Amino acid sequence: MSSVLRSRRITALLSGVGALCLLAACNTAGSQPGGGKSGSTLVYWSMWKEGEPQQKVLQESLDQFTEETGIKVQVQWAGRQVLQQVVPRLNSGNPPDLTDQDGTSLHAVLGEGALGLQDVYDAQITGETQKVSDIIPAPLVASAKKADGQPMLVPYEVVGSTLWYNGKQHPDLVGKDQLDWSAFTGKLDGLRQKGRTPLALDGDISGYDAYWMVWSVVRHGGVGLLNKACQDKTGAAWDDPAFLAAAEDIGDLVSGGYFPKDFNATKFPAQQTAWATGTGKTDLLLMGTWAPSETGAALEKSGKDVGSVIDYRSMPYPKVDGGKGNNATQAGVIGFAVPAKARNTEAAKKFIRFFLAKDRIARISTEADNLTPRADVPAPSALSDFAKEYAAEGREFFQPNDDCGSVAAQWVTDVWEPTVVDYFNGRIRGAENFVKTVKDKSVAHHKNKG
Numbered sequence: 001m002s003s004v005l006r007s008r009r010i011t012a013l014l015s016g017v018g019a020l021c022l023l024a025a026c027n028t029a030g031s032q033p034g035g036g037k038s039g040s041t042l043v044y045w046s047m048w049k050e051g052e053p054q055q056k057v058l059q060e061s062l063d064q065f066t067e068e069t070g071i072k073v074q075v076q077w078a079g080r081q082v083l084q085q086v087v088p089r090l091n092s093g094n095p096p097d098l099t100d101q102d103g104t105s106l107h108a109v110l111g112e113g114a115l116g117l118q119d120v121y122d123a124q125i126t127g128e129t130q131k132v133s134d135i136i137p138a139p140l141v142a143s144a145k146k147a148d149g150q151p152m153l154v155p156y157e158v159v160g161s162t163l164w165y166n167g168k169q170h171p172d173l174v175g176k177d178q179l180d181w182s183a184f185t186g187k188l189d190g191l192r193q194k195g196r197t198p199l200a201l202d203g204d205i206s207g208y209d210a211y212w213m214v215w216s217v218v219r220h221g222g223v224g225l226l227n228k229a230c231q232d233k234t235g236a237a238w239d240d241p242a243f244l245a246a247a248e249d250i251g252d253l254v255s256g257g258y259f260p261k262d263f264n265a266t267k268f269p270a271q272q273t274a275w276a277t278g279t280g281k282t283d284l285l286l287m288g289t290w291a292p293s294e295t296g297a298a299l300e301k302s303g304k305d306v307g308s309v310i311d312y313r314s315m316p317y318p319k320v321d322g323g324k325g326n327n328a329t330q331a332g333v334i335g336f337a338v339p340a341k342a343r344n345t346e347a348a349k350k351f352i353r354f355f356l357a358k359d360r361i362a363r364i365s366t367e368a369d370n371l372t373p374r375a376d377v378p379a380p381s382a383l384s385d386f387a388k389e390y391a392a393e394g395r396e397f398f399q400p401n402d403d404c405g406s407v408a409a410q411w412v413t414d415v416w417e418p419t420v421v422d423y424f425n426g427r428i429r430g431a432e433n434f435v436k437t438v439k440d441k442s443v444a445h446h447k448n449k450g
Helices: 006-017 053-069 082-092 103-113 181-193 206-221 225-231 241-255 270-277 291-301 345-355 381-391 400-407 409-425 431-449
Strands: 041-046 072-077 098-102 154-166 284-288 312-315 328-337 396-398
Touching (some): 041 053, 053 345, 098 345, 103 328, 103 400, 154 381, 206 241, 206 284, 206 328, 206 409, 225 241, 241 409, 241 431, 270 284, 270 291, 284 291, 291 381, 312 381, 328 345
Antiparallel strands (some): 098 328, 154 312, 154 328
């Protein structure tokens, strides 16, 4: 599931329903929270559509849940805009009991309007001796908390971004440790000398340009630097030298001819598909963990045998000299949240613990081809390299856009992504000018917000 447009979806939700009414204080009407006894009904509105692999997995688990607990389930497969339907009901005091979405959206849109779920983390998974907190890495959900410190979501799927390549074309990269920046650019130079434009990029989606800049900022300045800067009303945070170093690295890639000519004029998924099929002269794709499923579907649609064309492999974004974020991995989540004032909060919590059981959540991997937060559930083969990256000892996690979508969604869409696009397109020349432009626009943005 592509998530680069997440910040725009969050912004539309916030402006469309009134951000102030997302607070729990707005939820003064409706029934008191209820329990999850046999014979009660759980109302679940999901981000998945009927027929999607995750929908099928969840539906079978919901059926099992009803059979084993006697709790009926009314489910609405609402699709990606589910929160646009949840929020008005939340404000009127009659929300569904359970919903799901990517973690950034849940945190930004529901916020204090979500129930604290610390008791779920402290409880045992259905049929197991392990607690929920035993299988969810704490850093994965560190930012998804309410004002009182309670977690407000429980993940069941992990998504991230990484550098993809075809193992059939580049066996020399298979099994290698993380490259440093000089080795990485040296590899690119060698490919360019062979007539390649080694970095695939569909630049018509601004979030994909921003992937490169965010990764570079995190590598140089560490997790949380961009998050701090996007909230800084004074602009002083942008004076951190890591921003200039990051912009210089990306500027070298753009000016060095490593991306295809006119990449910003192509229409997604042209470059991505050309990379997968081998019809383009590209070798590496910085993309989310959905890349194999998206490009694999395109290959199958064209009548190609996926396994004969591509061996999906990935490697971490290169490390940089003295980088504070060299051990960081971008890992977001898709998870459950329980709206405040829901009628059957206990039933919702009970289903979360039920679904996290290994034999049920494992089907997210085996049937939906995605990574789960459980270390004891093997990753699908196409994500095996990313799974190692994700599970590496000492690994730090950061959210898309360093979680600026949770705290400054409008800034992401109005300032950050457009400015990065201008830098990629050459409308802003020079790393210093890029940093100055972001800083000036950020100060003006916060000033206009009051």
